[in-house]
Amino acid sequence: MTGMRRLESHGISLLVPVGWEARFTGPAARLDDGGHAQPYLHAGNFALPAIRAPFGGGVVGELAPPHVFVALLEYAPEGATTPLFGSHGVPVRLEASDFSASTLQRSLRGQAGCQRFFHAADRAFCLYVVLGGRAAYQRGLDDVNALLWSTRVHAVSVTS
Numbered sequence: 001m002t003g004m005r006r007l008e009s010h011g012i013s014l015l016v017p018v019g020w021e022a023r024f025t026g027p028a029a030r031l032d033d034g035g036h037a038q039p040y041l042h043a044g045n046f047a048l049p050a051i052r053a054p055f056g057g058g059v060v061g062e063l064a065p066p067h068v069f070v071a072l073l074e075y076a077p078e079g080a081t082t083p084l085f086g087s088h089g090v091p092v093r094l095e096a097s098d099f100s101a102s103t104l105q106r107s108l109r110g111q112a113g114c115q116r117f118f119h120a121a122d123r124a125f126c127l128y129v130v131l132g133g134r135a136a137y138q139r140g141l142d143d144v145n146a147l148l149w150s151t152r153v154h155a156v157s158v159t160s
Contacts, residue, residue, distance in 0.1 A: 010156065012153055017147055020043055020147070021043065021044060021048050022041065024040070040071060041073075042056070043072075054073050056128070060104075060130050063111060067133075068129065068131055069130045070127070070128070072128075073128070074123060074125050078124075088119060088120070093149070096137050098114045099112035099114045099137075101113075103115055110134065111130055111131065112131050121154055121155040121156075123155070127148075
């Protein structure tokens with residue numbers, strides 16, 4: 001994993017592939033309903049815009065064919081014990097066959113997405129990956145798998 005940069009925040013650590021940008025957005029915050037809004041991670045093999053919605057609004061519509069966008073979003077801790085988040089551990093390998101245009105919130109020509117829900121360290125997560133086009137299936141998917149393979153989730157406590 002030569003040349004990869006380590007990024008660590010909010011109890012999550014990963015190696016960022018060369019030529020990629022990755023950023024955590026926002027601290028955990030208390031919501032009006034008493035819950036907590038969790039920070040999320042965005043990564044891509046392009047310059048991330050300053051304003052991005054959690055699932056890539058403001059980003060995905062602008063992806064060029066070789067681009068890859070990754071979002072790792074955390075949900076409330078109690079979700080970790082529900083069937084939706086029943087898969088244990090960060091997915092470490094995605095295949096081209098895991099991607100489909102029907103996974104996208106809004107179908108965009110040439111793009112395909114993959115979504116995985118899982119729990120790790122008593123925390124609930126959604127992984128959402130968008131490939132900008134056929135050119136992203138080779139090198140981009142290899143980089144996504146390297147990023148996922150290096151991702152570690154640690155237990156954290158959220159204070160009010």
